Amino acid sequence: MSPVRPRTSRNLMTVAATAALFAGIAGSVEARDTRLNAAPLDGQKEIFGFSQVLRRNTGPDVRQSTPDSLPETVAPVEDEIDADGRSRPGGLTGRTDESTAPAPGEAPAGDVPDVESDWRRAPDEEGIETTNVPAPGAGMPGPQIRPGGFILNDRVLLTGETEDLPPPDLQRSADGRIAPPGVGVTPLEPEPYVDPLAVPLPPPRAAGPDDFIPVPDRWRLADTLNLVKDNPYDPYDHNTLKGDKPIWEGSCFPFLEPLLGESETDCFIILLGISDTVFEPRSFPTPTGVQTTSRSGTNDIFGKPDQFLFNQNFIHGFSLVNGDTAFRPQDIEFRYTGVLNANYADVEERRILRADPTTGTDRFDSHYGIQELFVDYHIANITDRYDFYSIRAGIQPFSSDFRGFLFQDNQLGVRFFGNWDNNLWQYNLAWFRRLEKDTNSGLNEAFKTPREDDVFIANVYRQDFPILGVTSQATAIYNRNREGDDRYFDDNGFLARPASFGSQRGRDYDVVYLGYNVDGRIGRVNLTGSGYYAFGNDDNVFTDESSTISAFFAAAELSMDFDWARWRLSGLYASGDSDPYDNKQGGFDAIFENPQFAGGDTSYWIRQQIPLIGGGGTGLSSRNAVLPSLRPSKEHGQSQFVNPGILLVGAGADFDLAPSFRISGNANYMWFDDTSSLETLRNQGSIDNDIGLDLSAAAIWRPYQTQNFVVRLSGAVLLPGEGFNDLYAAQGERDYYYSVLANIILTY
Template sequence: MIFSISQQVPRAFCAACCFLFLCSALPGAHFRNQAPAPTQEGAKQSSVQGPPLRIPRQQAQTTAALDGRVRDAGSPESARPVSAVMLTLRNLQSGQVFSGVSSGEGVFRLFPLPPGRYELRVEAKDYTPFVLADLTLQPDEVVTLEISLVSAATIEGRSRLPRLPELGPALSAEAQPSFGSYREFHHRLDSDPNYIENISPDTLPPVADVYNKVPNRWALEQPDYRRYSQKGEYIYTKTRWYDPFNRNRFKGDEPIWPGFLGQQTFLNLTASSETFFDGRRVPSPSNVSTQRPGSSGFFGKGEQAFLDQTLRFTFDLFHGDAAFKPVDWRVRITPEISLNNLKVRDLGIIGPDVRSGTNRFDTHVGLQEAFVEVKLHDLGPNYDFISARAGIQQFNADFRGFLFVDEQPAVRIFGNFHSGRIEYNLAYFQFLEKNTNSGLSTFERRHQQVLLGNAYLQDFFFPGYTAEFVAAWNKDDPSVHYDDNGFLVRPSPIGNVINQNPGAGPILHGIRVGYFGWLGSGHMRRINLTHAFYQALGEDTFNPIAGKRVTVNAQMAAAEISYDKDWIRYRVSAFYTSGDSNPRDSRARGFDSIVDLPNFAGGLFSFWNREGIRFLGSGVLLTTPGSLIPSLRSSKEEGQANFVNPGIFLANAGADFDITPKLRGFANFNFLRFERTEALEFLLFQSPIRHTIGEDFGVGVEYRPPLSENIILTGGASALQPGQGFKDIYTGRTLFSLFGSAKFTF
């Protein structure tokens, strides 16, 4: 439908005379009870019959008029009029209805009309009805309409949608004209939002009529554009291979080789450099050969300085879409280089040979990721899928890293269903040996396997809460292994040590333990909640402390509640692992993990979590670096799990501060105590050993200068004030750690 608008204001007597002349040439408009003119029926108000009235020569001050003509839209050049068109005008406020019929020339006039908002309906035989939903008439105003009707035959034969160049501009929202003016409308059918075409749903338009095909949308060059002279992140920034913040082919923003690999194959290169420093004081037993002649103390100087520089590169080639939809296939390779240096003050710490001195520098190159991933099947339209991944890969068994966090060779099946509300993993791991000083992988196979499955259920009990169920099986076969510094780590050099070589005897130290866990993370209104529980069941074929085969029955529990207020998160938490009350019986009740790295109770801002504390000169550690459990194992990565240990109870209080969007602060306090001390008393031939370990204090900051993860500066300090139980084993000297790191990522 098409109607045009023009405005004229009678400002002079000459214009009024011209108007009267035009009115005399048009057929008269009368109410229905007056005899109709030979060329046009008059307008009527259906609710009230009025007396005969001629169109006045001058408009009334409180009424409005509507006139115009109706033509056939199929003949825009000839403008063929449409006669006998029924026009119905309904007042939207009062409900009054006015009607009229067009003349043989398609001319119509409705007059007088009260000012207000109206709905106009135009109907004619063999034509599609036209409805103008909202038409406002002002007092002392004449509105002229030019209406184009589309024949029903044209609508039925129409088989395509309007193409973009054929659509005219939308009607401008101009201000209402002043009283006493004219308005003319030029209406287009395809730009009227109130006009609905009844196109059959079975008739689909050709694709070329709806879309403009672009062979390679990635090849569209962006024009040179700079609105301001200042530097910054503006639209149309030119791409540079060294710029990770803007469009970059090497960061997966566009296909890497569209001519050969297609337009859905991307490459994401990631390079990171992390420099880490840790200055600490930890208990260091003095050996027979000491660095300082004449020193007679059992404990030597425990100050140490450790510096580590790592370079990590990731090559990630994948096929699919860059967001939402899971990739069709992926190949990822991640090598890592480590350069580290350790400086100590006593002999026999960096190696069993005291001739090694007090300083050690080591380098290692490891392959941390090397896997192939393939999507096996799409399970539904909401991106539910099932995929398989084989090779060296990262894996975390739960929310906070209580059970298993590592990079090991594995075959993994994973995916989700129920519109992503349920996620699942099923993985089988075959372990590799680790480098002692860097923690990176080697290419030497270790006789340890882990079978693990877990499932995440979103909105499990209530919206915002995600539950996780875990089942794992740890099979660690007997073996003899010395670490890269020359220390024996398998079997643990404590208690009864037997020959682990195959064929040496019927008794070999092997671990067969299953884990079953229920964990949760989420929030209830403004209360954040995290909890975990693990049950360990199985056997140790020869535990060195018990000196016999033992059955394992141990538990772990953890819970954290936090509350966000403004820019501070307040949190309290507790951590518990069961301890063994009788180290010489056939039941092991001390809990131990597979390879844990808990982000809990302060994480690495806790001295007890960050630092490894040697258990005197026994060759095992009371607690390993990056663990909360006093497991008495020789090494977390290279040793074997030990379920005859004292266990622990930890109570935590802390706060996280979002000081600025770039700067965060952390404060943490832990109270630590042994759950049982019988295993410690047995190994040290000392009784009693009390339960209190001490108080652990920690503070830290994290600064991100570009407000992203590309540059992260971290620093902190932590200290352990020994309690009575810790003093019974070591000394009362305060232990501390000062640390900092700088990480840069491309």
């Protein structure tokens, strides 16, 4: 008989619950916090601390004893010894199954006592991992008992299998498993204890759609958990006015539902507000007035070069969007963006700011331009990966390539676009009719009659072509100009069309640009490149004869990152015309360029418009342009394919000194490709190709490490070469020209 060992009420409760499960005891029994051999309290049943042994029966069922016969109150009694030598707690008796009881004098059948059930002490106390107490007379081990309950590993006791022994050529393990001869039975790990009160887990199954619970929207969960607070004054964090939450449920455009159908998505609004302030001291060769000058007694061709410019843009707008745009295109969008501009200029020579010399040497002007006004409609998805096609109509932005070399503007047009093959391919089909521009701000004149200048564009992008990490673009652009009968003067009174040189007659032209552009990474090297071939028909500005266009353009930038520094190499070539009087025009010109290349608007050559002839009415180059196109301006002038062309080689670097602070530097050297057109215009021979060295540096500070507040300060100087001095030698061969740009941008 095993000694009686104390245990806590927690262990008593666990064993009692397990015993109750197998015995079929109904109701709950209170545990007592005493030793097993102590007297029970009134009303308690003396069943704790005893395990019930289930015997193997010949039938499939396993019967168990019923504790209903236990007295409500049991006095302390001594343990009794049965005739078979078994110990039973005092006051308890076992029932004998007469159908299976052995005859007098016979040994009990099998390895299990012939009594159906038996209550005996289960000695396990705190700290004992397992206790295996075999019942007297049993050849097989009884159920294992842990402090927390049973581990049942006796197949015979639990299943009620027949007592017949296996054939002699088979082996049976202690847990009842049978193995062929010569093969050992691998011992089983004890089955883990299963809490009888636990809720059973569902059977395992393959993952299916039910494993993913659809979320109705992306903002409701944040609202429910109160994770973020909506702040209409914060443009960076959660803000309903920035499209983070719908302003109302349903369509933004209910009047379109008869045409487009009922919307299944909500309506969002995205407000935009930008203050863009520029202070710009600068100098460039400034011609003296044709009629008069501010400096009496002088007869120089060029006057004082110093100037000052202030420009303020208040950009504002909104978008109404139907559709969840986090993982797919919006269903429909209406966008409006307007710009209120104020600008001021101060120069030292008359007739620079206006054609009328009596207006003085300073000018204040303002303008309101509409830069975006379009509807974008999502026609359909064509795959389950949200490949789509859409259409957009109205005043909208567009760029023909990655760096804005040929056409980058906000113009009136219709654009059909989309993608396919899991977004590996993107395409655009577009038509634009160019709007007139305000002369002093460069913004759109939306209320003037559009120009007779049409641009048709077809392009296709392919990601990871020709190698992984590189995006390729093939494009075809047709520019049809029918402004031959126009005679247009800009807002300051200068002739803009036709250009005031050569025959000064209007002209029509048709030109096609075929291009290939690339952007991406090859190993550690970042690559951006563009190449264009232009061909078509034009009227020669010098001979007024029909001529053909054949011109080339190529540009590339290579860069490599070294931790917080990026080093860049740049190269650009635009062909120049070799003979202004033949019937072939070889000078390359763009439609409306805005290059982000070789320093961009930090560079002196790209930022400033340098006058050439006609009292400054025709420029050597345009503002925010790299090509020496000989236009009056890129805003009003026509493309000009009789020009000197350019060759540029540059190097630069960007240094991210902190997440909020970057400095950049660039050095570009430039040459004219062919100066024949310049020599003809200036009636001057032997103009050198050397333009000079352009040095620039810039610092960008983002105090909040976002684009909501940006301060930029840049400076550039042009150190003239021989060719530049040949054109402007009358100025006295200045050592340099400068450009300073201070820019503050606040964005909501």
